[in-house]
Amino acid sequence: MVKFHPDMHMLTEFTAGTLPLAQSACVSIHLTFCSKCRELSEAQTAVAATLFEELEPAPVSDSQLDIVMSRLDETAPLAYPRENRSQTCSTPAILQRLMAGDYSDLSWKKITSNLRISYLSTGDPYYEFALYHIKAGGVIPEHNHRGSEMTLVLEGGFSDSNGTYLAGDFLFREAGDVHAPTALADEDCICLAVLDAPLSFTRLKHKWMNPFLQLRAS
Amino acid sequence: MSVVTKKPGDDTVSAEIGRRTDEWSQCLRAIAKHRDRGAFARFFKQFAPLIKAFALSGSTLSANHADELVQEVMLKVWQKADGFNPDKASASTWVYTIARNCRTDLYRRLQKFDTPLSAEDVSLDQEGEEPAAMLHQRRTRERVRQMMGSLPADQAHILAKVYMEGKSHSEVASELDLPLGTVKSRVRLAIQKLQIHMEEL
Numbered sequence: 001m002v003k004f005h006p007d008m009h010m011l012t013e014f015t016a017g018t019l020p021l022a023q024s025a026c027v028s029i030h031l032t033f034c035s036k037c038r039e040l041s042e043a044q045t046a047v048a049a050t051l052f053e054e055l056e057p058a059p060v061s062d063s064q065l066d067i068v069m070s071r072l073d074e075t076a077p078l079a080y081p082r083e084n085r086s087q088t089c090s091t092p093a094i095l096q097r098l099m100a101g102d103y104s105d106l107s108w109k110k111i112t113s114n115l116r117i118s119y120l121s122t123g124d125p126y127y128e129f130a131l132y133h134i135k136a137g138g139v140i141p142e143h144n145h146r147g148s149e150m151t152l153v154l155e156g157g158f159s160d161s162n163g164t165y166l167a168g169d170f171l172f173r174e175a176g177d178v179h180a181p182t183a184l185a186d187e188d189c190i191c192l193a194v195l196d197a198p199l200s201f202t203r204l205k206h207k208w209m210n211p212f213l214q215l216r217a218s
Numbered sequence: 219m220s221v222v223t224k225k226p227g228d229d230t231v232s233a234e235i236g237r238r239t240d241e242w243s244q245c246l247r248a249i250a251k252h253r254d255r256g257a258f259a260r261f262f263k264q265f266a267p268l269i270k271a272f273a274l275s276g277s278t279l280s281a282n283h284a285d286e287l288v289q290e291v292m293l294k295v296w297q298k299a300d301g302f303n304p305d306k307a308s309a310s311t312w313v314y315t316i317a318r319n320c321r322t323d324l325y326r327r328l329q330k331f332d333t334p335l336s337a338e339d340v341s342l343d344q345e346g347e348e349p350a351a352m353l354h355q356r357r358t359r360e361r362v363r364q365m366m367g368s369l370p371a372d373q374a375h376i377l378a379k380v381y382m383e384g385k386s387h388s389e390v391a392s393e394l395d396l397p398l399g400t401v402k403s404r405v406r407l408a409i410q411k412l413q414i415h416m417e418e419l
């Protein structure tokens with residue numbers, strides 16, 4: 001059962017289509033885990049659709065209709081399969097689009113003995129979109145956030161001073177929020193992190209790595 | 219033939235298939251099943267002016283881009299009509315969703331984003347949702363529709379900015395010269411009034 005969710009404002013911006021691309025991809029993956037948030041986003045879509053129906057119509061010239069009618073033949077209809085899609089615990093579809101393979105096929109950059117990072121390219125120039133692989137029981141050294149960090153657990157889980165997060169759980173941290181997550185003891189943890197500024201390790205022992213943690217948005 | 223009881227406020231219910239239908243759902247069905255161009259032209263006349271109004275409401279798109287968006291959305295309607303499921307959404311909700319996704323993609327193209335993800339890839343897809351969930355959604359939609367008229371003007375105004383103009387909460391705050399907290403609380407109050415409960419989480 002998913003315990004941690006995006007707040008209402010984030011879900012509102014997601015539904016309105018105004019959340020930045022990388023963040024909206026992360027929220028969208030959370031929704032594949034969370035029927036409650038799907039339902040809320042659906043209800044917000046109903047709000048938006050009602051506003052849409054009540055817009056003051058803007059005049060559209062007949063020539064626009066002619067142009068569209070003349071292009072119908074070049075637009076092949078799409079057929080949709082009717083059967084229900086199985087929602088087993090496979091890799092979320094959005095990640096499949098970005099990864100070309102499985103988690104194990106990615107190129108992982110080793111940050112510490114417990115932490116490896118693989119950067120994916122969403123095309124969003126302002127946000128880093130990366131998978132973190134934390135070894136079972138491994139700790140990510142205490143770090144600060146210079147910007148916001150959105151995290152979604154994909155496999156396994158981790159805990160920090162606020163609680164324990166399992167697959168599907170969503171976290172959002174603001175700049176200045178210090179934490180040191182530890183992966184659960186019995187399973188490696190894979191999570192997705194979306195950042196708009198690089199991490200910064202706070203302990204002297206790890207600070208030397210900070211220059212290597214530049215933001216890799218693309 | 220099964221007998222379907224019609225409750226007040228229900229749309230026409232087709233007895234044979236037990237499914238809610240209305241003029242525009244039927245129109246989409248005719249487009250999907252028979253490639254009916256007459257039905258498509260009727261659908262265009264109804265929805266193109268709303269799509270154009272939606273395109274222009276953000277006031278960042280030129281008239282040319284708005285026309286481009288109308289064409290793109292209507293071609294998608296032609297192309298995707300078979301994917302329309304009247305159990306899941308009303309015709310206008312379906313069109314709104316396509317228009318929103320196309321507008322988001324257009325914004326990103328104009329900002330020269332080079333991305334493998336379209337707004338549709340990222341948007342909520344409920345293929346395969348349980349019938350009970352769909353029924354629940356339909357009730358939610360009906361409730362939202364009834365409640366919208368009773369919202370205070372300042373809350374309705376902010377919802378229009380967020381959903382129709384496609385502005386983030388902070389953009390709305392700076393445009394209206396309001397603190398971000400005020401914008402957020404108006405959105406929250408409006409959503410609460412529409413009985414979309416977040417606290418049930």
